Amino acid sequence: MKEFVISEVKAETAVLVGLITDGQNEAKTKEYLDELEFLADTAGAVTVRRFTQKVNGPSAVTYVGKGKLEEIKQYIEDCAENEEPIGMVIFDDELSAKQIRNIENELKVKILDRTSLILDIFAMRAQTANAKTQVELAQYRYMLPRLQRLWTHLERQGGGSGSGGGKGSVGLRGPGETQLEMDRRIILQRITLLKQRLLEIDKQKTTQRKNRGRLIRVSLVGYTNVGKSTIMNLLSKSEVFAENKLFATLDTTVRKVVIENLPFLLADTVGFIRKLPTDLVDSFKSTLDEVREADLLLHVVDLSHPDFEEQIQVVERTLADLGCNEKPSMIVFNKIDNYRWTEKDEDDLTPETRENITLEDLKKTWMARLDESCMFISAKEKLNVEAFRETLYKKVRELHVQKYPYNDFLYPEVE
Known part of the structure; x- marks a missing residue:
């Protein structure tokens, strides 16, 4: 009897390429490539090498310079000789048709840019x-x-009779x-x-x-992978899909939530990201209508992320593009259980930074700025969740009284 051996399918390997420019220093490029690697991992690829180049700006011809492209090519050829072929090269910015064509001709492997990678992930998740x-x-x-x-392989066959064979000549x-x-x-x-x-x-x-009736609408918004779906499950006691991957949620999920005697609608929306393709924002406008029509936005932030402040700015810019930046909002700092910091010496006079400020000091800073429009929780470990519910209840109740002044469940008749 013939035996069938199931061989393990190897994940496709990827090389990442980014630029260090005047407007994007080495530390920032590393952060962007970290995120690009997370995107590649979400798409099912394993990153084996990163290449960076310090330049004034991307080359219009090949994104990186000739020398760097030759270096990447040599690495790919060496991997092929060692029977460890590279499946794809992923660039951290959107590439033009000309750049893709020139890079493919040189490297002879699949070329992706950040936009096409995000589109691939969206296609997988839909x-x-x-x-x-x-x-x-x-x-x-x-x-x-x-x-x-x-x-391009057919262009060389064009021409027809006469000289030029230009686009303006009929029949040529x-x-x-x-x-x-x-x-x-x-x-x-x-x-x-x-x-x-x-x-x-x-x-x-x-x-x-x-x-949906006379109910206040609350939308969870935020950067991708900050824990919006986990908060949705916590508040609505439902089982919305949540995992440690980028863009785990694409479709808007709406649940009815009741805190004390107050029902409202809670929507979980697609996460935002740096350099989010314009085509995706345009295409997902109907999904993002839940954000536009919300009465209150819960802006969820991953406090443990080293660059959470820039992520806040990315989300705020996207909300402004959607015309939602003036809506009542509340920042929810999630994942406080993962927050890490290094204690400063008493004699250290250097300014406070993200790396050496304590969680308590961070809370004081943001609470002083935003008062009750700011909460610190861990949805996963259920830390400070009751205080979060109480604050959310107050905000929703206040909005409900303004929008629906007379309502039976808020003002029951006295018998």
């Missing part, structure tokens, strides 16, 4: 028809300006350009169809929101 449609639309929008590189188009035009037309038609489909889904969701 579960519902709404999310799948939004991701597909973003993918086509990303693909459209990069179509030309797919048909080569087969590559004809195929390109066909692809553009197909993709544009598909984009139009997907937009119509999203409009229909948006109408359905608008109707659903109107039927």
